[in-house]
Amino acid sequence: MSLNLTAAGLADHKAWEAAGYALPSYDREAMITRTKESPCWVHFGAGNIFRAFQANTAQELLNNGTFDRGVIVAEGFDTEIIRDMYQPHDNLSILVTLKADGSVEKTVVGSIAESLATDTADSPDFARLKEIFTKDSLQMATFTITEKGYSLKNGAGELLPSVAADFAAGPSSVTSYMGKVASLLYERFLAGEKPFAMVSTDNCSHNGEKLSLALTAYASAWEENKLVQPGFLSYLQNPEKVSFPWTMIDKITPRPDGSIEKILEENGLADAQSIVTSRHTYVAPFVNAEECQYLVVEDHFPNGRPPMEKSGWIFTDRETVNKTERMKVCTCLNPLHTALAVFGCLLDYELISEEMKNPVLKKLVERIGYIEGLPVVTDPGILSPKQFIDEVLNIRIPNPFMPDTPQRIATDTSQKLSIRFGETIKSYLASPELSLSDLQAIPAVFAGWLRYLMGVDDNGDAFELSPDPLLATVRPYVQDLKLGAPADRETLSKTLAPLLSDASIFGVDLIFAGLSDRVLDAFVSMLQGPGAVADTLAALTAQF
Ligand SMILES: NC(=O)c1ccc[n+]([C@@H]2O[C@H](COP(=O)([O-])OP(=O)(O)OC[C@H]3O[C@@H](n4cnc5c(N)ncnc54)[C@H](O)[C@@H]3O)[C@@H](O)[C@H]2O)c1
Ligand SMILES: O=P(O)(O)OC[C@@H](O)[C@@H](O)[C@H](O)[C@H](O)CO
Structure with missing residues (x-):
């Protein structure tokens, strides 16, 4: 049949x-x-x-x-x-x-x-x-x-x-x-x-x-x-x-x-x-x-609309949509995805759910979500940020039946870093209560992205980068670097300065924000040779 x-x-x-x-x-x-x-x-x-x-x-x-x-x-x-x-x-x-x-x-x-x-x-x-x-x-x-x-x-x-x-x-x-x-x-x-x-x-x-x-x-x-x-x-x-x-x-x-x-x-x-x-x-x-899905929509339709609420869409005001979107895109889901995308490509993973079995990567995304991200989230009232992130980290991303890949999520990363991480950094910069020194995992993701752009995985083998409209602009910063023969830290700092200060990519000027040294330290460490990405992450997450 x-x-x-x-x-x-x-x-x-x-x-x-x-x-x-x-x-x-x-x-x-x-x-x-x-x-x-x-x-x-x-x-x-x-x-x-x-x-x-x-x-x-x-x-x-x-x-x-x-x-x-x-x-x-x-x-x-x-x-x-x-x-x-x-x-x-x-x-x-x-x-x-x-x-x-x-x-x-x-x-x-x-x-x-x-x-x-x-x-x-x-x-x-x-x-x-x-x-x-x-x-x-x-x-x-x-x-x-x-x-x-x-x-x-x-x-x-x-x-x-x-x-x-x-x-x-x-x-x-x-x-x-x-x-x-x-x-x-x-x-x-x-x-x-x-x-x-x-x-x-x-x-x-x-x-x-x-x-x-x-x-x-x-x-x-x-x-x-x-x-x-x-x-x-x-x-x-x-x-x-x-x-x-x-x-x-x-x-x-x-x-x-x-x-x-x-x-x-x-x-x-x-x-x-x-x-x-x-x-x-x-x-x-x-x-x-x-199966899980949410569509939260500002209810403003000048010519009317079909009754999508009958299919679970949530209609509300703009302020609530904004809070919900920030909760998801800036903290509770998409930053975790991008971290797993970048390191998944470097560490040769083909499934996001497999990455969640790696205790180091799990700890890294838990740190990004719960410790570094959650303090800047405003509760939208219609969905609880804590419950949302719990569901993402414990049920959705680890779902072994979901064939999601780091390579898909790594598409257009240059377009996503600013919203997925930059907004959190901006909130830290603006808050008298929050300390930038608590941001440890986010700079490591930026370092991971620089390392990713080399197109060489943690074993030293070449891999294909996912499509990204800025590849031709950003790859030249790192493409001549060699694994195991890291450039001098000072030289690297000068070469990468225009990239690290580009607020259109990171959401903020990382040099001005005082985060570029942390990014550079992690990047230099990830360049030491085969296995250095895994080692850097293991050493970093051991401190969490
Ligand atoms: N896939 C998901 O999990 C998911 C979940 C929520 C939201 N989204 C949003 O939906 C978007 C599309 O995701 P998808 O899963 O359908 O991806 P897809 O790769 O299946 O489809 C991408 C769509 O975008 C179009 N497109 C790509 N580049 C374009 C450009 N420069 N100008 C105009 N159109 C362009 C393609 O032609 C295609 O229609 C995502 O970027 C995201 O913003 C995706
Ligand atoms: O779709 P993108 O390319 O904006 O981002 C990749 C994933 O993070 C994204 O598609 C998630 O799966 C989605 O945001 C879940 O709702």
């Missing part, structure tokens, strides 16, 4: 149910027709978390009858995802939920009504998106496009060439990602200044503000260059018309894993293989994710 993940294949629902899959319980064809006629929800970024979280939310609302339309997904960065994975499977995907007790739940998610590859602004798919953006029924766009997706500048602080070109050319011939989004909003403005919510659900601090600032930059440039009708900028800046709610999203969604692929194939699924696209997205007909 072979299970084909297509609309036709799903018709044999008995076979799917016999193989243990939960299926959409609504009339999918009717849902697709309704959604195309009266679209409500567009999502940008067709990656794994979208299919595991937002698309499954839509499915739950459809299943329980609290909403009648699905999601339209737009992919403007890596359109291979759409062409090679969504379209061959009629926009269906399988969500494999990996529970901490080892059991596995398999769900066919059918809530994606349409998938659009918007690589160029003159494509039919982009024309369709423009049409969608003029509809009265459209209520919101959500985003999972990674933090760098919102960035208009390069590492040197200069406008990206595509952004500068779009600023000069106007909304009719955009090529940059945010330029395309801004031109869609311009369509909505021209169609009668229709209300709308733009909802970033990426892991970045003040994500709504980030999205708003990026789009406002286009609107300002276009108005200044007289490329749009007057009023577009005011429309974007009028919260009664266009809102940019802040959110906190949490659900560990590893890349599709070979072990899950095997289970599904043994279960009869045809064509379960994952691929890595040329833009480095790991994608398969299935996504694998943990």
